Amino acid sequence: MGNALFSLKNDIVEAGKRIYARGYVASNDGNISARVDDEKVVITPTGVSKGFMKPEDLIVINMEGKVISGNKKPSSEMFMHLQVYKDRPDVFSVCHAHPPYATGFAVAGIPLDKCVLPEVVITLGSIPLIEYGTPGTEEFYKPVTKLLKDYDAFLLANHGALTVGKDVLNAYHKMETLEHFAFIAFVAQQLGYINTLNREQVQKLKDQRAKYGIRTDVGCVSCQEEGQSCSTNSSAAKVDSDKEELIRKITEEVLRSLNR
Numbered sequence: 001m002g003n004a005l006f007s008l009k010n011d012i013v014e015a016g017k018r019i020y021a022r023g024y025v026a027s028n029d030g031n032i033s034a035r036v037d038d039e040k041v042v043i044t045p046t047g048v049s050k051g052f053m054k055p056e057d058l059i060v061i062n063m064e065g066k067v068i069s070g071n072k073k074p075s076s077e078m079f080m081h082l083q084v085y086k087d088r089p090d091v092f093s094v095c096h097a098h099p100p101y102a103t104g105f106a107v108a109g110i111p112l113d114k115c116v117l118p119e120v121v122i123t124l125g126s127i128p129l130i131e132y133g134t135p136g137t138e139e140f141y142k143p144v145t146k147l148l149k150d151y152d153a154f155l156l157a158n159h160g161a162l163t164v165g166k167d168v169l170n171a172y173h174k175m176e177t178l179e180h181f182a183f184i185a186f187v188a189q190q191l192g193y194i195n196t197l198n199r200e201q202v203q204k205l206k207d208q209r210a211k212y213g214i215r216t217d218v219g220c221v222s223c224q225e226e227g228q229s230c231s232t233n234s235s236a237a238k239v240d241s242d243k244e245e246l247i248r249k250i251t252e253e254v255l256r257s258l259n260r
């Protein structure tokens with residue numbers, strides 16, 4: 001257990017460096033956590049830059065938010081993290097940041113829920129926009145719970161983004177994918193138009209998701225507009241690393257066939 005906690009802390013320190021280095025947070029913003037076991041979560045402290053954390057800065061809390069070990073104060077958003085772990089037994093890490101493009105969409109009130117990029121459709125599915133609530137309060141994390149079961153990546157209105165995953169790196173990578181998608185969507189919008197994948201193209205991605213055990217029961221906006229439900233959602237625990245490799249290959253294949 002000691003070793004497991006130590007490696008979780010190291011993973012969080014590393015993810016913190018990356019979210020800071022990539023400009024996904026300013027100052028001491030953002031928070032990352034990981035599930036230690038059924039009763040404990042390790043989380044980043046408040047008032048510390050996520051780019052310069054040491055493993056000993058991290059705090060272990062119980063499921064009620066009580067500090068078990070650590071000298072600093074846990075993130076003010078810990079209740080949002082705890083709610084995720086309570087509602088999603090398949091989730092082992094939660095990442096919250098303010099990446100500028102994704103947050104721009106969240107401020108503009110525009111969800112990233114159109115099927116545009118095959119790799120995003122396969123790994124994240126649709127990215128809904130969660131209504132605004134004052135950070136650090138129940139008003140903030142309660143709206144998250146409504147959509148939590150169906151998605152792994154979220155925009156938080158007038159605030160930022162939230163991703164969940166099967167481990168720290170997986171949750172962090174979803175934040176990267178989300179921000180990259182937001183950046184590309186922004187550029188495409190500047191160029192004049194965002195072409196969405198059609199229903200048939202999405203169906204092919206959906207078939208691949210089903211084949212590799214990724215949940216396929218939530219539709220995206222593109223398909224709903226055509227009066228059909230597609231399935232572009234993902235769930236954290238079901239994608240292990242060799243599946244990720246397969247997905248990468250499939251994505252390449254789909255991209256090739258789209259280019260034909």
Ligand SMILES: [Zn+2]
Pocket residue numbers: 029030096097098135159160
């Ligand atoms: Zn925040």
